[in-house]
Amino acid sequence: MSVDSALCSALDEVVGNVIEPAAAAVDASGDFPRESIDALAKAGFLGLLSAPEFGGSGGTLGDAAEAVRSVASVCGSTAMVLTMHYAAVSVLERFADDDTRTAIATGMHLSTLAFSEVGSRSHFWAPVGTAVRGDGDTVLLDSRKSWVTSAGHADSYVWSSRALEAEGPMTLWHVPAAAEGLGVAGSFDGLGLRGNSSAPMTADRLVVPASAMLGTDGQGLDLALESALPTFLVLNAAFSVGLMRSLIAAAGTHLAGSRLEHLDQSLAEQPEQRRAYARLLTLVDGAALFLDDTLGALAAGRADAMLRVLQVKAVAAEAASEVADGVMRLCGGSAFRKELGIERRFRDSLAARVMAPTTEALHDFVGRAAFGQPLL
CATH class of the missing domain: 2.40.110.10 (Butyryl-CoA Dehydrogenase, subunit A, domain 2)
Structure with missing residues (x-):
């Protein structure tokens, strides 16, 4: 993150001490993760994208992506709330009144x-x-x-x-x-x-x-395309990457720690499982690199920046669904036990591909952009 190290440490503390312990209960009950959002607000993360003159951190979209990615690794619900807040803030930071901007910057206001x-x-x-x-x-x-x-x-x-x-x-x-x-x-x-x-x-x-x-x-669509949509697409991809990172880590732990006693070997020593894990790891790394390239394209003002923005959610969402399914298969019956959190992440991974704009809509947008046609 480009913001100060204290904020990075605060994120690790909130994720590890508040959000992760609450994630299973949030999923089981369907309750809004109020405690987690309040902890993020107190630590300065609702105001991450807000201007310093209003009390915010003045962070970048890359900082927001890192925050969402970290939260998504432990709780998809909280990460999506944060994603939608940042998408709303991308518009409010430009046009809202000073009182609203101050409230957001100081962690007193959640939007969507x-x-x-x-x-x-x-x-x-x-x-x-x-x-x-x-x-x-x-x-x-x-x-x-x-x-x-x-x-x-x-x-x-x-x-x-x-x-x-x-x-x-x-x-x-x-x-x-x-x-x-x-x-x-x-x-x-x-x-x-x-x-x-x-x-x-x-x-x-x-x-x-x-x-x-x-x-x-009448300017709303322009604002959506300029601010809200790019923020949402990039952060939705960060959400998927965070989920995938935690899923592939769980798969690695399972394969390395589970043994076939009759062979005196771990599952990680079996060629079939090892190849399957490698394929999934490559998907995760590919999506993460695509996200990083998208952020780099935006930061540098590259000519292909908007094309990358239109692609990144589809790339990450489809990879997340495939990785989640692959990890469920790799971990077998163990993945169905709720205490491991794999089946929860599997279910969470399916949402990104159908959230508007859907993967199919994005593919059409990408095709239009590639041929120089209007998006809409």
């Missing part, structure tokens, strides 16, 4: 994205929810959001709607959790990422001041 809608599903770029003028200097929002990470637990939401009056396809709003007309429309009982509270939300004539608009009317 609210893009995906029931009517347009994973096509986040095509909201069907509306925004209309209300009384005085207010705006009324009406939407049915299908999946909102940290629903009911975030302090605010970066909310999308159709444009208020402009020609653009989307406008973004900063919606506080206490806004009149905002509701959580269900609970989340998922296969994986069980504690990330990815529940549906509704806006029923939700009242916000006109000043809650982020950027200009």
Whole structure:
């Protein structure tokens, strides 16, 4: 990390002493990882990307990727909450008022994205929810959001709607959790990422001041593509890499420590298992290197930076699913025991490939970019 070593040490302490011990219980109960998020906030990680003048760390996207990768190695649910917070902050840091930016920077404010809608599903770029003028200097929002990470637990939401009056396809709003007309429309009982509270939300004539608009009317898609989407795609890849690192480490421990007594050899000494492990390790290292190259391309302003951003989530998500399945096979019956945490990570690994934009959508984006065609 480019931030100071004290923050790096703090991350190790929070991950090892708070997040990892709570991970199995968060998964079993499906409860939001409040203790883990509070510990990250206290240690300065909600304000990692915030400007120093507001009390933040002034960290880079690479710093955020390292934080997400470390957290994901022990708890996928907490890592996804952190990922979505950073994606929201990438917009709020540009357009939110000073009080909000200070609250985020000092660890007092958790935010998230609210893009995906029931009517347009994973096509986040095509909201069907509306925004209309209300009384005085207010705006009324009406939407049915299908999946909102940290629903009911975030302090605010970066909310999308159709444009208020402009020609653009989307406008973004900063919606506080206490806004009149905002509701959580269900609970989340998922296969994986069980504690990330990815529940549906509704806006029923939700009242916000006109000043809650982020950027200009109709500019929301541009903002999403410039800030929120790159942050989300890169950090989602970091999430997958963190999961894979922990899975391959568990597989290595299992193969080295399990013995075939009749042969007086470990499983690691068996050619078939050794080859399978090597193939999975190569997948993990390849995805990690692709993530590092993407971060390097962004930092250097390389011409292929956006192409890498569009590729990185798909590369890492598909690798994570394959690695998780391979580790389950390598570790056999042992992997099905919950105390090892392998089956939990296997379930968590399946989420990234179907989170919008899905792997299929990203492949289409990459093809469009490669041929010089518009993304949308």
